[in-house]
Amino acid sequence: MVAGQKKKAISEDMKTKQKFFGAPLRGGAIRGAGTEKKEHEQNLTGSAGAKRVGAPHPRRRQEQEKNDLSADLKFITLKNPLIPASGTFGYGEEFSPFFDLDILGAFVMKGIYKDPRPGNVPPRLHETASGLLNSIGLAGPGAEALKKIIERVAEKTSTPVIVNVCGADDEEYLEIAQVFDAMPEVALLELNISCPNVHAGGKCPAQDEQHTFRLVKLIKQNTTKPLIVKLSPNVSDIVSIALSAEEAGADAISLVNTFLGLAVNLENRKPVFNNIFAGLSGPAIKPLALRLVWEVARQTVVPVIGIGGISTGRDVLEFILAGASAVQTGTINMVEPTASVRILKEIEVLMTQLKIKNLNEIKGELRI
Amino acid sequence: MKEEKCKVSENINIKGKYYSMKIETAYIAKKSRPGNFVMAAVSTASDPLLKRPFGIFRAAPPFIWLYYEVVGKGTELLSQKKKGDFLTLLGPLGNSFPGLENKNILLVAGGRGIAPLFYAAEDYVSRNNLFLIYGAKSAADLNLLDKLEALNMTGTYFYTDDGSAGKKGFVTTDIREIIETQKIDLTISCGPEAMFKSLNGELKGLDVENYASLEAIMGCGFGICYSCAVKSAAGDYKKVCADGPVFRLEDIEW
Numbered sequence: 145m146v147a148g149q150k151k152k153a154i155s156e157d158m159k160t161k162q163k164f165f166g167a168p169l170r171g172g173a174i175r176g177a178g179t180e181k182k183e184h185e186q187n188l189t190g191s192a193g194a195k196r197v198g199a200p201h202p203r204r205r206q207e208q209e210k211n212d213l214s215a216d217l218k219f220i221t222l223k224n225p226l227i228p229a230s231g232t233f234g235y236g237e238e239f240s241p242f243f244d245l246d247i248l249g250a251f252v253m254k255g256i257y258k259d260p261r262p263g264n265v266p267p268r269l270h271e272t273a274s275g276l277l278n279s280i281g282l283a284g285p286g287a288e289a290l291k292k293i294i295e296r297v298a299e300k301t302s303t304p305v306i307v308n309v310c311g312a313d314d315e316e317y318l319e320i321a322q323v324f325d326a327m328p329e330v331a332l333l334e335l336n337i338s339c340p341n342v343h344a345g346g347k348c349p350a351q352d353e354q355h356t357f358r359l360v361k362l363i364k365q366n367t368t369k370p371l372i373v374k375l376s377p378n379v380s381d382i383v384s385i386a387l388s389a390e391e392a393g394a395d396a397i398s399l400v401n402t403f404l405g406l407a408v409n410l411e412n413r414k415p416v417f418n419n420i421f422a423g424l425s426g427p428a429i430k431p432l433a434l435r436l437v438w439e440v441a442r443q444t445v446v447p448v449i450g451i452g453g454i455s456t457g458r459d460v461l462e463f464i465l466a467g468a469s470a471v472q473t474g475t476i477n478m479v480e481p482t483a484s485v486r487i488l489k490e491i492e493v494l495m496t497q498l499k500i501k502n503l504n505e506i507k508g509e510l511r512i
Numbered sequence: 513m514k515e516e517k518c519k520v521s522e523n524i525n526i527k528g529k530y531y532s533m534k535i536e537t538a539y540i541a542k543k544s545r546p547g548n549f550v551m552a553a554v555s556t557a558s559d560p561l562l563k564r565p566f567g568i569f570r571a572a573p574p575f576i577w578l579y580y581e582v583v584g585k586g587t588e589l590l591s592q593k594k595k596g597d598f599l600t601l602l603g604p605l606g607n608s609f610p611g612l613e614n615k616n617i618l619l620v621a622g623g624r625g626i627a628p629l630f631y632a633a634e635d636y637v638s639r640n641n642l643f644l645i646y647g648a649k650s651a652a653d654l655n656l657l658d659k660l661e662a663l664n665m666t667g668t669y670f671y672t673d674d675g676s677a678g679k680k681g682f683v684t685t686d687i688r689e690i691i692e693t694q695k696i697d698l699t700i701s702c703g704p705e706a707m708f709k710s711l712n713g714e715l716k717g718l719d720v721e722n723y724a725s726l727e728a729i730m731g732c733g734f735g736i737c738y739s740c741a742v743k744s745a746a747g748d749y750k751k752v753c754a755d756g757p758v759f760r761l762e763d764i765e766w
Contacts, residue, residue: 231737232736232737233736234735234736238734238735238736239736241513241514242513242514242515254736262748262749263738263741263749265743266741266742266743267729268738268739268740268741269729269730269731269737269739269740271560271561271562273559274558274559274561275561276561276562276731278731278737278739280737280738280739283738283741283749426558426561427558427561428558455558475561477732477736478562478731478732478736478737479561479562479563479732480515480553481515481602481732481734482515
């Protein structure tokens with residue numbers, strides 16, 4: 145598959161929209177022979193910091209002195225690139241005591257299955273050098289309860305809500321995707337393809353190109369909202385998985401989920417976790433994630449959302465430079481609940497210092 | 513609940529691995545109730561990454577006190593803080609002990625579990641008949657005795673595993689007799705898991721209400737990471753940080 149064959153067009157109207165109101169947007173409706181990305185690249189080639197020739201965002205040009213933090217994901221423009229990730233931000237409302245959720249670009253609900261899940265037998269957490277291993281087991285209240293939570297949370301904020309869709313098999317994935325596709329309060333769906341699959345000996349769809357393709361296609365054919373597919377780093381060739389997801393109709397790729405790791409207890413000579421392996425996250429994984437984001441972003445046409453140890457404004461800009469259109473913050477939200485406020489400030493300061501007027505200027509502009 | 517940059521007013525080594533830290537914190541000190549805890553950022557770097565939970569030992573606005581034992585890297589770093597150093601706290605967190613009047617209350621502390629119970633004792637002592645059973649491994653782990661004395665509780669009972677201070681034995685050694693003779697209405701306990709296990713066994717069948725303040729390794733401290741789960745007697749998981757840390761003793765599976 146050649147990435148360049150699937151360039152997407154986007155109407156001027158969608159591009160300038162600051163907020164997505166959850167209107168049904170069939171993938172096909174915004175696909176075509178557009179060459180926006182190419183034009184954009186030509187405008188900026190080798191000229192970071194130079195005056196822009198073209199002006200793809202005429203409305204924003206008027207706000208000259210202000211840094212433009214907006215993040216263009218093609219199917220939605222977020223007010224900024226900061227999206228707290230699934231599983232590290234509860235259901236959003238837990239963070240209301242700390243800051244106004246309206247400051248965020250978007251936020252992702254904790255991953256959801258159809259039925260309530262108790263989660264894994266403790267221990268569920270083990271701290272490592274600049275990171276942590278977790279084995280929570282996607283504990284959650286089930287889809288019906290999440291619907292009520294989303295109705296409640298959406299009343300408090302206009303920030304786009306993303307639902308992280310889980311499933312023990314393809315049927316459950318589809319059912320969950322459809323349930324939340326039907327909710328006007330939900331802006332986007334994120335498909336968590338790292339769930340152990342009951343029909344594949346516990347292997348997750350993310351570990352198999354064909355399964356990823358089949359599942360993404362199934363969801364895209366039966367839902368209307370833009371679909372982000374979240375990749376696992378625990379594969380030998382993440383680019384081919386990303387391209388499978390893209391070919392099957394994914395509107396964006398988010399990466400990476402946690403890296404599988406092992407913690408052992410020297411005293412009793414046993415693994416710390418009952419499931420033996422657990423997911424590593426936090427600043428420790430940032431360089432690993434950054435590499436994978438760069439590799440995927442240079443091959444895909446659809447926007448990439450970078451995830452992995454992002455804790456500072458500088459980290460955010462580094463991921464954008466590596467090709468991400470937006471980012472998700474994870475572990476830092478547990479460690480420092482007000483991190484989003486700080487990170488947004490840091491982005492603004494850095495943009496001023498480095499004379500970056502808008503994030504598109506540096507997106508994918510890593511000089512090799 | 514707020515993330516607050518605070519100032520260390522004093523950090524005193526009480527004895528061996530045990531420290532008492534006085535922290536200036538306008539918001540947390542004012543809002544905290546006995547039983548609440550704070551998450552303390554022991555490092556400003558990314559290692560160790562997680563904040564550490566500590567039951568509040570005392571509060572008198574604008575100060576709170578922590579009483580802690582150095583058990584690992586996090587508490588080691590905390591013990592190195594000096595007067596004037598900044599310390600970011602998240603709090604107050606969790607639920608609190610029940611409000612009580614005119615009751616015969618028995619506090620049961622194991623080791624560093626004395627910290628939140630001291631805060632409760634200060635609150636309860638004037639309006640209730642207050643009793644304390646306090647046990648630890650050895651004399652080196654049994655602290656704050658002068659401060660506890662100053663509270664003038666109705667009765668105090670001290671134990672060490674090795675008999676190096678107080679009576680040789682455990683907090684459960686005489687507990688049934690104390691409950692009976694002092695006509696105890698309820699117990700409030702805090703200590704290690706093994707203590708709760710034997711306590712739960714000893715108290716079974718007695719006509720007393722039992723509250724327990726649990727200790728757990730935590731990720732966030734405010735209910736979003738689901739790391740500090742404990743299994744309830746009903747079979748589901750409870751979050752120590754957000755559903756607790758204070759539970760009915762019999763509501764937890766021991």
